[in-house]
Amino acid sequence: xxxxxxxxxxxxxxxxxxxxxxxxxxxxxxxxxxxxxxxxxxxxxxxxxxxxxxxxxxxxxxxxxxxxxxxxxxxxxxxxxxxxxxxxxxxxxxxxxxxxxxxxxxxxxxxxxxxxxxxxxxxxxxxxxxxxxxxxxxxxxxxxxxxxxxxxxxxxxxx
Numbered sequence: 001x002x003x004x005x006x007x008x009x010x011x012x013x014x015x016x017x018x019x020x021x022x023x024x025x026x027x028x029x030x031x032x033x034x035x036x037x038x039x040x041x042x043x044x045x046x047x048x049x050x051x052x053x054x055x056x057x058x059x060x061x062x063x064x065x066x067x068x069x070x071x072x073x074x075x076x077x078x079x080x081x082x083x084x085x086x087x088x089x090x091x092x093x094x095x096x097x098x099x100x101x102x103x104x105x106x107x108x109x110x111x112x113x114x115x116x117x118x119x120x121x122x123x124x125x126x127x128x129x130x131x132x133x134x135x136x137x138x139x140x141x142x143x144x145x146x147x148x149x150x151x152x153x154x155x156x157x158x159x
Contacts, residue, residue: 041063041086041087042055045076045079049079053072053099054104069101073099073101080097116149117145117147118148119150121148128141129142129145
């Protein structure tokens with residue numbers, strides 16, 4: 001494997017960001033440019049089409065898009081002149097558009113809501129905190145116990 005640029009010597013202590021290390025830095029830079037190009041090109045498309053296609057790559061003079069179905073791919077091909085004009089306007093010297101049909105990546109999942117800490121769990125945490133010698137760890141246990149629901153409330157809201 002050939003390196004694009006020499007790896008700079010480490011000047012500090014501790015871990016470095018992976019995006020600052022040799023080939024990964026070049027890859028992260030390219031991914032950032034592709035993401036910016038994706039946003040710029042898709043903004044020129046009509047709204048329903050914009051949601052069904054993604055910009056995938058720019059190699060040589062060819063823009064590559066992914067469409068979620070053959071129907072959306074056909075609609076995107078009809079917009080080829082508009083896409084090429086927009087690409088040239090932002091500095092990408094593109095001569096053609098290729099559209100491939102592939103399922104779009106799923107949207108980022110929403111983080112799960114944490115379940116409330118029960119009063120019984122809080123009591124156990126407080127009991128465990130009493131037996132811990134380390135004051136910092138004991139404080140963390142007590143802090144966690146303090147976020148528990150009061151003993152007189154039910155999670156389903158019933159009295």
